[in-house]
Amino acid sequence: MRPLELYIHIPFCISKCKYCDFLSAPSKEGERQKYVKSLCKRIRSYGTLAEAYHVVSIFIGGGTPSLLDPVQISAIFHAVRETFMVDKDAEITIEMNPGTVSPEKLIAYRQAGISRLSIGLQSIRNEELEVLGRIHTFEEFLHTYEMARREGFGNINIDLMSGIPFQTLNGWKESLKRVADLEPEHISAYSLIIEEGTPFYERYRDARHEEELPDEETERQMYHHTREILGAYGYRRYEISNYAKEGYECRHNLGYWNRTEYLGIGTGAASLIGNRRWSEGEEPEALSRENQMEEYMFLGLRKMEGVTKSEFLKEFGCTMESKYSHVLKRMYAEGLMEESGDYVRLTDQGIDISNYVMSEFLF
Structure with missing residues (x-):
């Protein structure tokens, strides 16, 4: 049996952030319930494929997966375990946004076997969160983080974003230190990318607003200070934008960069099985030998090693x-x-x- 990673996409959010180009949208409870029912059916449809694999990691991404209620999360994992052989030590991650989590949900996550939480903070400064269109405050993030620790989660990632409009170098350094002081096991430190089709793209393609963004030299300094500050706190950079305490590197993401086979289930989710790649709802495309070499190089070079x-x-x-x-x-x-x-x-x-x-x- 070959190793397989599962990615399960939940395309719902309370409101779409101004920089986000992911496949996600606001939803009502009825829509979420209908989607979960269809998702479980889709998971079970892979029974024949599943016979050749053992699952080494599962990542529930979005959107905002933490919008789902405990019963819906339990239903998804029941379908997964009914269909796939999941390793006992599989890394199982769910993304969450502050303000969308409760003790009941966290208990359901643990019962489902979820071992890793990825919390989308982005900034410790409420004015920066507002500029981004985030739905939470830093104080709400702290409440969510403390609640997760109380419920026994010992593997938590926190997302941070640099290059935010009006962000200063000192503001970014403060964000890094405040988050590192919390001692999460993993920190993802990304630079804002302005993608076509987002509100930010419409605003910042106009040169009159460019001055709101940190200049190129400031962004370069932000990048280098990230390594220095997080390194001083004991975080090792193992990938261009990811830092971890020893032994807490994200195994699921390492699988992507090492071209481990993965199956994406849910609206728009991508898959790589054998040498075929496709997104949900599309026909698989066979990768040429040259395509595979390209992927080996540009994915593998993301790793520090x-x-x-x-x-x-x-x-x-x-x-x-x-x-x-x-x-x-x-x-x-x-x-x-x-x-x-x-x-x-x-x-x-x-x-x-x-x-x-x-x-x-x-x-």
Whole structure:
């Protein structure tokens, strides 16, 4: 049996944040109940596929999965365990927003086997949360976090966002320190990306409003201070935007970057089974050998350890140099990548412009 990751998408939220381009929308209770019923049916439809796999991780994402009530969460996990063989030590994560969680929900999560919580904080400053369109305050986040600890959750991630409109370097440093003081096991520190189709895109494509955003140099300093501050608190950066206490790296995300097979269930969820990729409701597309090599490189280079030449050879039957000789030589010469034994990885300078470096590995 091969290892498999499950991603289950819950496309509901109370209101859509101004920067969000994820597949999500406000909903009523009846819509959520109908969706969960359909989702459970869809999960059970994978019974034949499930015979070839054991599930090593499950991630419930959204949207705001914590909008579902305890009965709905229990129904989803009943369908999962009825269909798939889930490892006893599987990492099982649910995303949540402050203000949408109760002790009853947390008890239901534990009963369902959920072992990891991912809380979307984004900022400790209420004015920044308001600018983003978040539905909660920092005080509501603290209440949610303390409640989760009281209910016995010992593996919690907190999301933070830099590059927020009107955010200062000192404000970002304060957010990092206040969150690190809480001692979560994991911190995801992302930079705001303004995506097409969002309210932020409509506002900030107008040059008159660009001054509201931190400039490029400030964002660069934010990025470097993140590593320094979180490192001082004992967090190890193991991926471009993710930091963890020893042993608490997100196994589900590492699976994505290592191209572990995954099955996405729910509206718009993506899957990678064998060498076929598809999103829910679409026809599977077979990945060419070149596609697979591209993914191996640009996903694997997100990890601080990078990719390995021996694994590339084992996976594709040819050396990394035979396919990427010119790119590698140029990246080494420009100081953007480096070799360390079997490993090939980004340098600090390469991480600063990682999107450019990774794009160079596309055929």
